[in-house]
């Protein structure tokens with residue numbers, strides 16, 4: 001958050017602003033080999049938005065109880081919802097930049113806005129075609145999805161009076177992927193604290209969040225510039241790598257996913273991972289002769305990994 005001249009930080013805002021916009025402009029993106037995704041009709045363009053503001057002139061509201069410059073968080077919610085109707089773009093990032101820069105234009109005493117949005121995903125459904133020949137996507141009925149979802153966060157500050165994006169990050173969160181065979185974990189430190197057996201073929205279940213930043217934030221906002229990276233393609237590249245690789249660890253798996261993402265999208269400056277190990281606990285082991293096994297939910301505590309990569313890694317990693 002913005003540091004005031006006094007070294008203090010302050011902010012206030014509204015969370016869980018649920019915004020269900022219908023018929024936003026459709027998104028169209030270039031294809032990548034790992035994904036069938038080339039865009040979104042955006043018939044439902046829904047988000048859960050968190051919006052926070054900061055500014056030097058808000059200090060008296062905290063230390064003197066002076067509300068004269070306080071835009072009520074209820075008004076912020078109304079501002080977000082009403083201005084969502086006026087958004088003409090097709091991306092979550094573009095929506096965030098649109099709302100926050102409009103807010104800073106409207107309220108000149110606000111020095112910074114920090115906001116984020118989780119896209120609320122709705123899946124297309126196939127229905128019988130009126131011609132009686134096969135199925136086609138319904139343009140009217142959608143299914144709320146509780147799978148992984150896209151999100152984005154952004155910070156805008158005022159420079160020479162105008163709002164500019166100081167930082168941004170895009171994400172796909174809550175990916176949950178299982179590979180039933182073809183993953184190992186062995187060769188790790190063995191000492192008096194080690195009880196984990198080496199595994200040459202484990203059912204690897206990971207929870208994964210992937211984050212990325214663009215070299216030019218403009219590319220995240222406006223898909224018409226031709227360099228927008230949809231979370232769906234990041235998701236599909238991730239499961240392709242999981243499928244392709246015989247992974248010796250989650251650490252190496254996410255590194256390889258990162259190399260592929262950076263190769264496909266040179267417009268990204270950074271990719272970041274947060275993974276969680278949810279490998280099923282083995283009850284009845286499989287054998288080479290019989291692949292059937294029985295597993296159960298792992299018990300806490302759970303291991304995790306974090307890794308940040310840039311285009312520099314491609315030169316070193318040699319994709």
Ligand SMILES: O=c1[nH]c(=O)c2[nH]c(=O)[nH]c2[nH]1
Pocket residue numbers: 185196248249250251277303
């Ligand atoms: O992929 C893994 N990486 C680890 O660092 C680790 N540690 C552990 O107990 N299991 C695993 N799996």
